[in-house]
Amino acid sequence: MDHGPTWISTSLVYLAAAVLAVPLARLLGLGAIIGYLGAGIVIGPWGLKLVSDPQAMLHFAEFGVVLMLFLVGLELEPRRLWAMRRPIFGGGSVQLLGSALLMLGAGLALGLDWRLALVAGLGLGMSSTAIGLGALAERNLMGTASGQGVLSVALLQDIAAIPILALVPLMAMGGAAAADDGGSGWLGAAKALGVIAAIVLGGRLLLRPALRWIARSDTPEIFTAAALLLVVATAALMQSVGLSMALGAFLAGVLLAESEYRRELETDLEPFKGLLLGLFFIAVGMSIDFAVVLAHPLAMAGVVLGFLVLKAVVLWALAHWTEVPLLERPVYGVLLAQGGEFGFVVFQTAQQSRVITAEQSSFLVAAVAVSMLLTPLLLLAADRWWVPRLARQADRHGAARPAEISEPQAAPVIIAGFGRYGQGVGRLLNASGLSATVLEHNADQVETVRRFGWRVFYGDATRLDLLRVAGAAQAKVLVLAIDDVEQSLKVATLARAHFPQLEIVARARNVSHYNGLRKLGITRIEREVLDASLMSGRSVLELMGWQPHEARNQALRFRAHTITLIEQMLPHLGDEQKLIAVAKQGRQQLETLWAQERAEQTARRNRQGWHADDPDRP
Numbered sequence: 001m002d003h004g005p006t007w008i009s010t011s012l013v014y015l016a017a018a019v020l021a022v023p024l025a026r027l028l029g030l031g032a033i034i035g036y037l038g039a040g041i042v043i044g045p046w047g048l049k050l051v052s053d054p055q056a057m058l059h060f061a062e063f064g065v066v067l068m069l070f071l072v073g074l075e076l077e078p079r080r081l082w083a084m085r086r087p088i089f090g091g092g093s094v095q096l097l098g099s100a101l102l103m104l105g106a107g108l109a110l111g112l113d114w115r116l117a118l119v120a121g122l123g124l125g126m127s128s129t130a131i132g133l134g135a136l137a138e139r140n141l142m143g144t145a146s147g148q149g150v151l152s153v154a155l156l157q158d159i160a161a162i163p164i165l166a167l168v169p170l171m172a173m174g175g176a177a178a179a180d181d182g183g184s185g186w187l188g189a190a191k192a193l194g195v196i197a198a199i200v201l202g203g204r205l206l207l208r209p210a211l212r213w214i215a216r217s218d219t220p221e222i223f224t225a226a227a228l229l230l231v232v233a234t235a236a237l238m239q240s241v242g243l244s245m246a247l248g249a250f251l252a253g254v255l256l257a258e259s260e261y262r263r264e265l266e267t268d269l270e271p272f273k274g275l276l277l278g279l280f281f282i283a284v285g286m287s288i289d290f291a292v293v294l295a296h297p298l299a300m301a302g303v304v305l306g307f308l309v310l311k312a313v314v315l316w317a318l319a320h321w322t323e324v325p326l327l328e329r330p331v332y333g334v335l336l337a338q339g340g341e342f343g344f345v346v347f348q349t350a351q352q353s354r355v356i357t358a359e360q361s362s363f364l365v366a367a368v369a370v371s372m373l374l375t376p377l378l379l380l381a382a383d384r385w386w387v388p389r390l391a392r393q394a395d396r397h398g399a400a401r402p403a404e405i406s407e408p409q410a411a412p413v414i415i416a417g418f419g420r421y422g423q424g425v426g427r428l429l430n431a432s433g434l435s436a437t438v439l440e441h442n443a444d445q446v447e448t449v450r451r452f453g454w455r456v457f458y459g460d461a462t463r464l465d466l467l468r469v470a471g472a473a474q475a476k477v478l479v480l481a482i483d484d485v486e487q488s489l490k491v492a493t494l495a496r497a498h499f500p501q502l503e504i505v506a507r508a509r510n511v512s513h514y515n516g517l518r519k520l521g522i523t524r525i526e527r528e529v530l531d532a533s534l535m536s537g538r539s540v541l542e543l544m545g546w547q548p549h550e551a552r553n554q555a556l557r558f559r560a561h562t563i564t565l566i567e568q569m570l571p572h573l574g575d576e577q578k579l580i581a582v583a584k585q586g587r588q589q590l591e592t593l594w595a596q597e598r599a600e601q602t603a604r605r606n607r608q609g610w611h612a613d614d615p616d617r618p
Contacts, residue, residue, distance in 0.1 A: 136151075304367050338375040511566060
């Protein structure tokens with residue numbers, strides 16, 4: 001009798017493991033990644049044996065890494081990516097080559113064959129993109145110096161896939177076969193470069209028009225399907241030439257980073273990314289071959305400890321060279337010292353090319369998996385022991401970071417961001433007898449305003465837990481005064497989703513920021529330079545002979561016209577030609593109206609006997 005499709009029981013196992021393990025891990029203060037890895041060990045071949053083929057799930061769940069890199073790419077405009085070329089090709093190359101050479105030297109010193117030592121150095125020199133960027137996202141560190149450093153190294157390692165996969169077959173001892181493999185390897189590299197060029201050029205020309213056409217169907221589920229199709233298609237193209245799928249997705253994300261559909265793409269794909277990443281970590285936990293670990297426990301411990309230490313030495317020097325802040329270096333080092341999922345591919349390719357044996361490949365794969373399992377534990381240890389010691393050291397040198405907000409607050413107003421804009425709002429509220437909870441993420445700014453007597457809490461308003469501590473569940477008003485546009489929109493999205501009672505009063509840096517806030521349903525928005533520019537224009541009118549009340553009224557009328565025009569343009573976002581037409585029409589209408597008013601005023605004054613050069617004289 002058929003008891004139902006296999007995928008139902010398999011899905012039940014994975015989902016139940018995640019739902020039980022992750023909250024428990026978070027309750028114990030261990031983080032979500034440890035929960036997923038632990039769940040994988042429990043349900044895998046060396047636990048309850050509920051899943052017998054972890055490799056199949058590992059290949060499927062790898063798509064979570066692909067989606068993650070696509071979303072990371074959406075955060076990096078091409079010009080910003082170009083600005084990162086030095087850390088990517090400089091710092092990333094130093095990390096990979098430095099780590100590989102140190103491990104090659106250590107292997108030769110231990111008497112290993114040079115082929116095995118080189119393959120081990122190249123494979124173990126890679127780091128886990130999934131765990132690294134996943135941990136950064138969990139801690140909201142992507143925008144920090146350490147986060148950008150981890151991203152740069154991860155991108156270089158994906159790019160390095162081309163020469164490494166071409167190099168490994170050349171080390172085979174098969175003479176002509178090796179030469180044949182090498183020739184096909186370099187041919188594959190040429191094809192890979194061609195595919196990258198096709199993705200970049202085709203993406204620039206085709207992606208936006210295609211998404212615009214799909215968006216006009218006004219069918220949300222089709223747009224979500226199109227977003228998934230885009231990621232799958234670029235990943236498949238890269239995989240067809242033996243290149244990293246994640247790198248292809250990243251390129252597609254970068255090409256759409258300046259697109260008007262960026263925010264919608266992020267919203268549609270974020271749930272898929274989180275779920276698939278969780279499955280990936282579960283699959284990694286299941287794939288650890290404890291038979292190899294238990295057969296050679298001392299050798300395994302020595303290899304894992306050895307390559308972690310060697311990579312940490314390189315990374316500490318690199319962090320100093322790239323000026324990663326002292327308190328961020330432990331996270332930077334731990335996240336890049338581990339082995340990575342690409343190491344699995346290197347070792348499997350080496351085994352298939354007969355560069356290393358099957359037993360050696362299994363041992364190295366197990367070493368990588370063990371290091372990935374240890375990474376969250378090392379992060380936890382760094383948080384509890386290493387970072388506090390560095391903080392005390394920084395404190396002795398006058399560079400301590402203030403403690404985050406930890407005591408629940410109950411003020412009716414929350415001000416997120418306390419730069420010049422936030423301080424202006426705060427001073428008005430304080431003078432009016434209203435209390436506010438102030439959050440500021442810049443440590444230097446916190447210390448500066450505290451010296452002037454302001455009670456400001458250090459905290460990142462994009463973190464839901466800190467918003468709860470700040471009293472967002474009870475407060476009436478959230479003043480969104482954050483300077484960074486992306487951070488501002490993230491806070492607004494969080495507040496709308498979790499604290500619907502909050503009325504949001506927002507600062508907009510520009511029209512694009514204004515439009516993003518309006519799409520979230522926020523109506524109380526002030527563009528930060530609009531009023532200042534109009535007051536300057538009012539002064540110019542007065543200096544040119546206008547009466548003060550006339551200049552004031554003119555500025556206010558222009559302000560109302562500007563806001564109305566922006567509202568009229570909102571329904572046409574994504575249609576550049578329509579936006580330009582609406583803007584030109586609005587400007588021409590205003591100029592025509594005011595020209596008519598000036599003509600009528602001049603005629604009226606002439607009828608009354610006024611002199612145009614002296615309005616005070618009849």
